[in-house]
Amino acid sequence: MKKILLTLLAIIAVVIIGLLVTGHGYILTAIARTYLVGNTTANINDYRQFDTRVIESGKAQAWPESPDYPKPISNKLQDHLTKHNAAAFLVIHKGQLISENYFKNYDRDSKTNSFSMAKSILTMMLGKAIEEGYIENLQQPLIEFLPEFKNDPLGQSATIGSLSTMTSGYDWDEHYYSPFSPTVELLYGDDVEDFVLSRSFSSEPEQTFYYSSASTQLLAIVLDRALKAKNPDWTLTDYLSQKLWQPLGMNDAALWHLDDEGMELAYCCISSNARNFGKFGQLMLQGGFWNNQQLLDPYFIQLMSEPFKVPNYGYSTWINQDNEAPYYALRGHLGQRVIIVPEYQLVVVRLGETDGNGIVASEQFYIKEALKMIETTN
Secondary structure, three states: OOOHHHHHHHHHHHHHHHHHHHOOOOHHHHHHHHHHHHOOOOOOOOOHOOOOOOOOOOOOOOOOOOOOOOOOOOOOHHHHHHHHOOOEEEEEEEEEEEEEEEEEOOOOOOOOOOOHHHHHHHHHHHHHHHOOOOOOOOOOOOHHHOHHHHOOOOOOHHHHHHOOOOOEEOOOOOOOOOOOOOOHHHHHOHHHHHHHHOOOOOOOOOOOOOOEEEEEEHHHHHHHHHHHHHHHHHHHHHHHHHHHOOOEEEEOEEEEOOOOOOEEEEOEEEEEEEHHHHHHHHHHOOOEOOOOOOOOHHHHHHHOOOEEEEEEOOOOOEEEOOOOOOEEEEEEEHEEEEEEEEHHEEEEEEOOOOOOOOHHHHHHHHHHHHHHHOOOOO
């Protein structure tokens, strides 16, 4: 038995050394932050396994509640949300909370991971940075902030805006479940900036759409450098806190995942609660206007809510104009959703541990259920 144990330990040691020598040490980090805490992939509570930076909140602004709040959800919706391990489901109509439901051990204060909904939030920050003069415009060449690509013929042509629309031509493989995927290294590697800046571009900008978390991380580096050029002490977290989180009156501070060098994992990983995530949807629905203040340029919000190059994606938002009630949405891994339905002044928030039966089908189902609530609202 002792010999078998020693043999197993030797094999494990060889595997570990092999991963480290070949540059795949991040796989060990991935295992420690997933399998060793009882998960098989990144999960909505994984802020506990990462270094984080606090997105400071200010004076809280409570959601107005409709006269018949909280409206119950249907048995069909209840069963669906329970089956697919939902954490929260909120319906907001005309700026009022009309339905609010939590599942398992989650409640209105639970912090869970936004995953790629953070892409949309980062693009809102980009819009603010353009408005305030840190960045000229969406057409500004990215090499003005990322000179690492000045000798890349395709990278020279890419614009800052193309990183948000996923049309930059950056060479990438978006795959969440292969341990050797660059997307896994992006999440669990120790230096995200060095990693994405070490790669290259493979196609002409604005010719091909390819959804890429690395493109958003490059955009984050652009924004980070633009901010630090005028204020060396600023971080992306500071900017989000001061320009959006506090003005929106979020009810609590949030957490943003960091790599080992202190860079925000900006393509994902803002941990907050459902009520706060819903405010980003309401802000977009209101054209960037909030509490008697124009927080974001309405033209920029319009750009975000319209297709660019492909019918289902704009500036970091997913779009479905073919639905009976057209909508656009913030989407994240494992079914994180903020769905905006302008025609009905409706925002739907769904958070959870696993996804539903198909991305679009689930969103359409949530909208139909929410519309039923509106029809019976006093």
